[in-house]
Amino acid sequence: MKKYLYYPGCSLHSTGKAYEESMLSVFRYLNVEVEELKDWNCCGATSYASIDEVQAFSLAARNLVIAENQNGNGELPELLTPCNACYLVLTKTQKYMSTYPHVKEKVDQALSAASLHYEGKTKVRHPLDVIANDIGLKTVSDMVKKNLQGLRVACYYGCQIVRPFADFDDQHNPMTMDHLVSALGGEAVDWPLKTRCCSGSLTGTIPEAGLRLNRRLLVEAVKRKAEMIITCCPLCQFNLECFQDKINANYGENIHIPVMYFTQLMGVAFGLPEGDLGIQRLFVKPSWHLSSQKGGVKVHA
Amino acid sequence: MPNHQNNGNMRIGYYVCHCGHNIANQVDVEALAAYISKLPGVAVSRSYKYMCSDPGQELIQQDIKDHGLNRIVVASCSPLLHEQTFRKAVEKGGLNPYFFQMVNIRENVSWVHEDRKEATQKAMDLSRAAVHRVFFHKELEKKYVKINPDALVVGGGIAGIHAALTLANSGKKVYLVEKEPTIGGHMAQFDKTFPTLDCAACILTPKMSAVKSHPNITLWTYSEVTNVSGYVGNYIVQVKRKPRYIDEKLCVGCLACIDECVYKEGKYADEFNMGLSKRKPIYMSFPQATPKVVVIDPETCIQFKSGKCKQTCIESCDRGAIDLSQKETNEEVNVGTIILSTGYRTFDAHRVPFYGYGKYPNVYTSLEVERLINASGPTGGELILRDGSHPKTVGIIHCVGSRDRNTNRWCSRTCCMYSLKLAHLLKEHSGAEVYNFYIDIRAAGKAYEEFYDKVLEENVHFIRGRVAEVIDWAANPAEEGKLIIRAEDTMIGTVRRIPVDMVVLAVGMEPREDAQAVRKMFNISCSTEGFFLERHPKLAPVDTFTDGVFIAGACQGPKDIPDSVAQAGAAAAQAMMLVDTGEVELEPNTAFITEEHCSGCKSCIPLCPFHAILFNDTSKKAYINEALCKGCGTCVAACPSGSIQQNMFDDAEILAEINGLLAIDNSEFYEKEAIHVG
Numbered sequence: 001m002k003k004y005l006y007y008p009g010c011s012l013h014s015t016g017k018a019y020e021e022s023m024l025s026v027f028r029y030l031n032v033e034v035e036e037l038k039d040w041n042c043c044g045a046t047s048y049a050s051i052d053e054v055q056a057f058s059l060a061a062r063n064l065v066i067a068e069n070q071n072g073n074g075e076l077p078e079l080l081t082p083c084n085a086c087y088l089v090l091t092k093t094q095k096y097m098s099t100y101p102h103v104k105e106k107v108d109q110a111l112s113a114a115s116l117h118y119e120g121k122t123k124v125r126h127p128l129d130v131i132a133n134d135i136g137l138k139t140v141s142d143m144v145k146k147n148l149q150g151l152r153v154a155c156y157y158g159c160q161i162v163r164p165f166a167d168f169d170d171q172h173n174p175m176t177m178d179h180l181v182s183a184l185g186g187e188a189v190d191w192p193l194k195t196r197c198c199s200g201s202l203t204g205t206i207p208e209a210g211l212r213l214n215r216r217l218l219v220e221a222v223k224r225k226a227e228m229i230i231t232c233c234p235l236c237q238f239n240l241e242c243f244q245d246k247i248n249a250n251y252g253e254n255i256h257i258p259v260m261y262f263t264q265l266m267g268v269a270f271g272l273p274e275g276d277l278g279i280q281r282l283f284v285k286p287s288w289h290l291s292s293q294k295g296g297v298k299v300h301a
Numbered sequence: 302m303p304n305h306q307n308n309g310n311m312r313i314g315y316y317v318c319h320c321g322h323n324i325a326n327q328v329d330v331e332a333l334a335a336y337i338s339k340l341p342g343v344a345v346s347r348s349y350k351y352m353c354s355d356p357g358q359e360l361i362q363q364d365i366k367d368h369g370l371n372r373i374v375v376a377s378c379s380p381l382l383h384e385q386t387f388r389k390a391v392e393k394g395g396l397n398p399y400f401f402q403m404v405n406i407r408e409n410v411s412w413v414h415e416d417r418k419e420a421t422q423k424a425m426d427l428s429r430a431a432v433h434r435v436f437f438h439k440e441l442e443k444k445y446v447k448i449n450p451d452a453l454v455v456g457g458g459i460a461g462i463h464a465a466l467t468l469a470n471s472g473k474k475v476y477l478v479e480k481e482p483t484i485g486g487h488m489a490q491f492d493k494t495f496p497t498l499d500c501a502a503c504i505l506t507p508k509m510s511a512v513k514s515h516p517n518i519t520l521w522t523y524s525e526v527t528n529v530s531g532y533v534g535n536y537i538v539q540v541k542r543k544p545r546y547i548d549e550k551l552c553v554g555c556l557a558c559i560d561e562c563v564y565k566e567g568k569y570a571d572e573f574n575m576g577l578s579k580r581k582p583i584y585m586s587f588p589q590a591t592p593k594v595v596v597i598d599p600e601t602c603i604q605f606k607s608g609k610c611k612q613t614c615i616e617s618c619d620r621g622a623i624d625l626s627q628k629e630t631n632e633e634v635n636v637g638t639i640i641l642s643t644g645y646r647t648f649d650a651h652r653v654p655f656y657g658y659g660k661y662p663n664v665y666t667s668l669e670v671e672r673l674i675n676a677s678g679p680t681g682g683e684l685i686l687r688d689g690s691h692p693k694t695v696g697i698i699h700c701v702g703s704r705d706r707n708t709n710r711w712c713s714r715t716c717c718m719y720s721l722k723l724a725h726l727l728k729e730h731s732g733a734e735v736y737n738f739y740i741d742i743r744a745a746g747k748a749y750e751e752f753y754d755k756v757l758e759e760n761v762h763f764i765r766g767r768v769a770e771v772i773d774w775a776a777n778p779a780e781e782g783k784l785i786i787r788a789e790d791t792m793i794g795t796v797r798r799i800p801v802d803m804v805v806l807a808v809g810m811e812p813r814e815d816a817q818a819v820r821k822m823f824n825i826s827c828s829t830e831g832f833f834l835e836r837h838p839k840l841a842p843v844d845t846f847t848d849g850v851f852i853a854g855a856c857q858g859p860k861d862i863p864d865s866v867a868q869a870g871a872a873a874a875q876a877m878m879l880v881d882t883g884e885v886e887l888e889p890n891t892a893f894i895t896e897e898h899c900s901g902c903k904s905c906i907p908l909c910p911f912h913a914i915l916f917n918d919t920s921k922k923a924y925i926n927e928a929l930c931k932g933c934g935t936c937v938a939a940c941p942s943g944s945i946q947q948n949m950f951d952d953a954e955i956l957a958e959i960n961g962l963l964a965i966d967n968s969e970f971y972e973k974e975a976i977h978v979g
Contacts, residue, residue, distance in 0.1 A: 170654060172653075172654050172655045173654040173655070192770075192772045192773065192774050193774060216776070220774055
């Protein structure tokens with residue numbers, strides 16, 4: 001199996017630590033080699049691009065160039081980018097560099113000041129894409145030790161993973177995580193809000209708007225009898241998990257639904273130790289699900 | 302090499318056309334005429350306001366007489382427009398019509414260049430090339446071929462039916478080939494038709510039976526054209542007739558066999574009812590199917606699948622019409638003209654998953670609703686949804702798969718009107734509240750706008766805005782159990798949520814899935830979106846670039862019934878025009894092989910796209926069927942021994958033209974060819 005370079009971005013070393021831990025554990029278990037990109041820098045997120053697009057592209061492009069250099073073995077570098085925001089920024093940068101010569105010219109200039117040269121060879125890959133399309137759900141299914149039979153999971157994709165540049169899933173109705181849940185033995189809940197806004201940074205800036213957006217996702221997931229939500233984006237995970245108490249207080253709801261990274265759920269199904277998956281970092285503990293009869297731990301244990 | 306020796310004393314007449322202001326504004330026509338007048342061999346050089354006008358043509362004829370001209374060059378518009386005009390004028394003046402060359406200084410110069418000086422220079426260069434070229438023009442003969450009066454019509458929808466009947470009624474023999482077991486096409490599936498609300502079957506079925514009983518029409522249903530060869534006036538067509546396992550001559554359509562089939566109930570999705578009902582392996586598409594003959598589908602028939610059926614159908618037929626040993630047969634027919642009326646397909650609503658088709662049972666396509674409300678449809682015309690309920694509110698979403706960059710960019714033209722019709726019919730059938738979600742209402746047709754007014758007065762709701770999604774996510778108790786249509790209402794500038802029981806997707810019209818294969822078989826073109834391409838969008842709407850092949854109906858582009866019928870009539874008239882002329886003139890730009898130089902290598906034979914090159918086994922030389930040759934020049938370029946030449950494009954003509962274009966002195970050339978200048 002080929003080697004993947006890994007670009008953590010700021011989240012996976014901080015609020016999304018559990019995402020990093022579980023992803024690396026899962027790839028190790030699947031015998032996939034992952035190597036962190038050396039000397040990576042901030043992707044610029046959406047904030048930088050709204051202030052100065054070209055500078056933002058230069059910042060992001062630097063990561064793509066050092067990936068080309070680090071790989072070094074002639075193979076096209078594939079850069080695992082688990083954070084959806086980083087993933088969007090890097091794919092957008094590539095798109096603009098290949099489509100708009102005036103952007104490329106300026107970015108090339110900026111990079112040359114750091115003696116870097118952009119070739120555009122790096123393939124930006126989301127771990128969800130790699131698991132579903134490189135490793136394959138059949139392999140995943142074969143590696144399951146604790147079947148998740150009966151566990152109802154709502155899969156939350158967020159806005160950035162499939163829109164607008166990625167092409168590994170449908171932009172309106174992505175299904176990769178739903179299929180992944182089935183491969184783990186669980187049951188993906190039909191939940192039409194899977195790409196609807198999690199409120200992004202609004203929870204911090206205009207909380208009443210942010211909570212309102214956030215609440216409707218949670219309420220509908222519970223209404224459709226989901227026992228947990230999984231996601232593939234650190235900000236989505238943070239928004240959906242951390243404001244449940246506030247939503248309950250403000251709107252008189254009674255929501256306590258675990259929100260995990262898809263890699264954490266995979267790790268559970270693979271029977272990996274909870275400590276390796278960052279399960280202890282979750283605020284809404286999923287333990288009662290995972291140890292219950294339905295959660296499936298006892299099915300094969 | 303063809304002989305150009307003694308091509309005579311050149312006396313060239315050159316004419317530059319002002320085309321009103323079209324050319325004169327951008328090209329200095331006087332300077333151009335003056336420049337050309339100084340070239341060797343040019344006896345007369347003039348400019349004139351409209352060369353294509355009668356006085357313009359007479360000018361040429363008079364000059365031929367007065368100045369003894371023997372070559373004519375006209376610099377004006379595209380040869381597509383007026384090459385024939387000027388050739389005729391030259392011929393009328395007493396010259397061979399091929400002693401003529403046209404220079405396009407309008408489309409290629411004045412319309413596309415902004416700098417007058419440069420445009421004039423380009424016009425001079427192109428004209429000089431033509432003047433050099435005509436030295437080498439040869440006297441050519443027009444060729445004629447006879448036209449077979451019989452016609453082939455492919456596709457038995459309303460367009461094909463109308464074209465076939467028009468031809469047959471005027472005494473022409475017609476072969477009508479239809480892929481399905483019955484003719485009728487999409488129109489047979491419709492309930493009522495806009496704007497008059499007359500029932501589709503009532504107006505269509507008399508025409509269907511007229512086809513069946515017409516002595517001049519040979520109807521082959523369940524059949525497909527598999528190969529076409531030949532040329533205008535003389536096409537040879539192979540038709541595959543699929544076995545229907547029923548003897549068409551014996552079956553009277555009593556349907557006893559269907560009743561007696563071992564399946565007590567229908568089991569397989571009924572194609573005619575859009576899968577809303579089930580049929581048996583032996584079936585008839587609909588009561589008025591034409592021919593009124595059942596068909597057995599071997600994919601679903603137990604006897605074909607396992608060989609272990611009681612074959613109760615055979616017992617039930619007192620006429621012995623069922624023949625399970627029937628085999629596919631092939632027919633070959635000779636026809637002079639072909640009309641393609643292969644129709645369209647509806648947009649696959651699965652391609653827009655956010656409208657929930659295939660996910661929510663009560664989301665329907667418009668064609669499904671046509672069947673659902675039809676008296677002979679799956680529910681006998683009662684509006685019962687897939688979940689067994691009766692809708693109280695219905696949302697009709699316009700432009701599904703039309704006017705959308707993500708799917709099809711074109712307007713399907715029919716959907717506004719049929720959506721209005723369905724709104725009226727759904728309200729009439731169920732009393733439901735009906736909401737239309739539209740971008741614009743396009744009701745441009747006779748009595749169409751009036752129909753829109755009528756529907757407005759019936760209190761059908763209209764919300765102007767594109768629908769974002771159809772979703773079962775209830776935001777409040779009133780929405781529970783409903784489908785919610787989320788749409789922008791651009792009239793009041795807000796996003797609305799309309800809860801409904803039933804959603805109708807007004808799906809657009811697309812080229813059929815086999816349009817490319819059909820296009821290749823009949824050697825015609827498709828426009829970018831995949832519909833068959835007409836010869837001219839305005840002036841030759843039913844002709845194609847292949848002579849003798851015409852197009853009619855929705856295979857050419859989205860069209861409603863009146864337009865399809867009008868086009869079918871036009872295609873039939875064009876075909877008759879050819880037939881009644883009796884013969885067709887062929888362009889003499891054909892290739893020919895100089896036998897003594899041909900080495901018999903055969904490399905040209907597979908290259909010919911028109912199968913015009915044959916091989917003489919006795920002489921071991923290739924030869925070209927002039928009637929088939931379209932003058933594409935492929936073989937000329939490919940021939941390793943240079944033994945293939947092409948009329949109007951031989952080496953001397955092309956080299957002289959290049960020399961002229963590059964302003965290379967041609968005097969050496971003339972000397973070699975013994976041509977006298979001046």
